[in-house]
Amino acid sequence: MRGYALADSELVSFDRQFRARCRVQRPDRYRLLDALPADEPRIARGGGVSYVGASFGNAAISQELGAFDRLLAFDAERGLLTVEAGARVGDLQRFALAHGWYLPVTPGHPKASVGGCIAADVHGKNPARDGTFRGWVEAIELQSPARPHAIASERQNAELFAATFAGFGLTGTLTRVTLRLARPPSALVLRRVPVRDLAEAAKVLRDAANAPVLYGWHDGRPGHFGRGVIRIGLVDDAAASAAPASKPLTAARDLPAALQPLPVALWNRAGIAAANTWLGARWCRPGQSPMALGEALFPLNGARTYFAGYGRAGLAEAQWLLPHVRFDAFAEALRELVERDRPRIALIASKLFAGVADGLRFDGNGISLAIQVPAPAQSGQRAFLEALAELALAHGGRPNLIKESTLDGSVARRAFAGFAEARARLAAHNPGGLHTSELARRIGL
Ligand SMILES: Cc1cc2nc3c(=O)[nH]c(=O)nc-3n(C[C@H](O)[C@H](O)[C@H](O)COP(=O)(O)OP(=O)(O)OC[C@H]3O[C@@H](n4cnc5c(N)ncnc54)[C@H](O)[C@@H]3O)c2cc1C
Structure with missing residues (x-):
């Protein structure tokens, strides 16, 4: 009797570019996390909503932390919240908001887990103001066959603590996390600033660096490239009493991770044109409204x-x-590329960053563009993504490894000045490469 059960499941990345038949362990008590044979390759899985195959792979057992989703302790005076690492950010915000606190950095998907947010060191609605997830974590607990139980923080095991952010699950399985919450803005007003192109967008973003919510939406079509709107969520204390009450957030378990893909794809050229025209008319008008x-x-x-x-x-x-x-x-070179090659781009989102670029983290001082393209396996679309990567590399760009499944190790090595050091640091905490995933294999971590 080995004491643990494995299910045989097909897992698919959120972007649908990678799927694999995997053995999945769904432990519901701590001792089962340790029950796998010590030499069995494994990888932690949280919400499983990463665009890329980061929490599974052909060679590893996925250890799904879904049962470890409890909120364990709350210091309402200091805003310290201890949770199990499988807790979903939607549930965490739901609890925190109800108690007069919130976590300033959470990704857009409510089913992302706290463990997944640490492993990818995610950013939230304004990274220039609030930084990345790392800035809101007080302490972590994690385990691995190489190191059964470790507590790490800025003061204790600081090297392990640092390596775990954007460590993509390779430093071990997070079990518990203590988070530092902040007081939420009393009321927000959403200001819309239309922009003609990405250069103008960059100026508007820089001028609004302190807003709690700050991001741009842009048209990616030739002839319209970069046109869009910057959405600025500003604190509006005067309007606090008239602010729309936030509806209580839905419990994460009641939300689907993703809807079934439609049998016919909508985002062909006509669909993209219709959606952009509609969004342009709806969003790209100057003005403001309560949010x-x-x-x-x-x-x-x-x-x-x-x-x-x-x-x-x-x-x-x-x-x-x-x-x-x-x-x-x-931005100008990208516009020229789009005019020339005419890829299908469904949307572009812009954000402002003001952090430090170290390790494999998606952070630094600059402006990010997230560009969503349909059907990336089609040759024209694929060629565009490759050309985009070359262009970004030529301009000192840094890619987000948790987002793009078409990146390979050669791009990552050129993009991250400290790639070799980061890789060695992860390997030091992952003897024998026991923690592994499709992402780790593809990037060569
Ligand atoms: C619609 C959408 C919106 C998004 N918005 C944003 C955004 O605004 N900002 C942003 O930065 N990202 C964003 N993301 C990306 C997302 O936040 C990350 O991919 C995040 O890692 C997902 O968390 P998860 O729990 O689903 O992780 P999984 O997909 O399960 O795993 C991701 C990584 O975390 C590791 N991991 C998970 N749990 C643990 C654990 N307990 N211990 C150790 N490692 C663990 C896995 O091994 C893997 O390497 C978005 C994704 C989607 C689909």
Whole structure:
């Protein structure tokens, strides 16, 4: 009797570019996390909503942390919340908001787990103001066959603590996490600033660096490239009493990770044109309106059909962070590339960053563009993604490894100045490469 059960499941990345038949362990007590044979390759899996295959792979058992989703302790005076690593960010925000706190950095998908947010060191609605997830974590507990139980923080096991952020699950399985919460803005007003192109967008983003919510939406079509709107969520204390009450967030278990892909993809040229025209008319008007914080945190709740519209061929999201000094030149070269090659781009999102680029983290000082393209396996689309990567590399760009499944190790080695050191650091915490995934294999971690 080995004491643990394995299910045979087909797992698919959110972008639908990688699928594998995997053995999945769904432990529901701590001792079962240790029950796998010590030499069995494994990888932790949280919500499983990464665009790429980061929490599974052909060679590893996925250890799904879904049963470890409890909120364990809450210090309401200091805003310290201890949770199990499988807790979903949607549930965490739901609890925190109800108690007068919130976590300033959460990704757009409410089913992402706290463990997944640490392993990818995710960013939220304004990374220039709030940084990445790392800034809101007080302490972590993790385990691995090489190191049964470890506690790490800025003061204790600081090297392990640092390596775990953007460590993609390779430093071990996170079990518990203590988070530092902040007081939420009393009321938000959403200001819309239309922009003609990406250079103008960059200026508007820089001028609004302190807003709690700050991101741009842009048209990616030839002839319209970069046109869009910057959405700025500002604190509006005066309007607090008249602010729309945030509807209580839905429990994460009641939300689907993704809708079934539509049998016919919507995002062909005609569909993209119709959607961009509609969004342009709806969003790209100057003005402002009250905004509920809960809805601002999880825009995905209104965008599930949009993702289903990619159909079975799925999408790729290429997200690159460009330094300020190179951004305008990059944006212009990208516009020329799009005019010339005419790829299908469903949308572009822009964000401002003001952090430090170290290790494999998606952070730095500059502006990021997330570019979503349908059917990335089609040759024209694939060629565009490759050309985009070359262009971004030529302008000092940094890719987001948790987002783009078409990147390979050679691009990563050129993009991250500290790639070899980061890889060695992960290997030191992962003897024998026991923690492994499709992402780790593809990038060569
Ligand atoms: C619609 C959508 C919107 C998004 N918005 C944003 C955004 O705004 N900002 C952003 O930065 N990202 C964003 N993301 C990406 C997402 O936040 C990350 O991929 C995140 O890692 C997903 O968490 P998860 O729990 O689903 O992780 P999984 O997909 O399960 O795993 C991701 C990685 O985390 C590791 N991991 C998971 N749990 C643990 C654990 N307990 N211990 C150790 N390692 C673990 C896995 O091994 C893997 O390497 C978005 C994704 C989607 C689909």
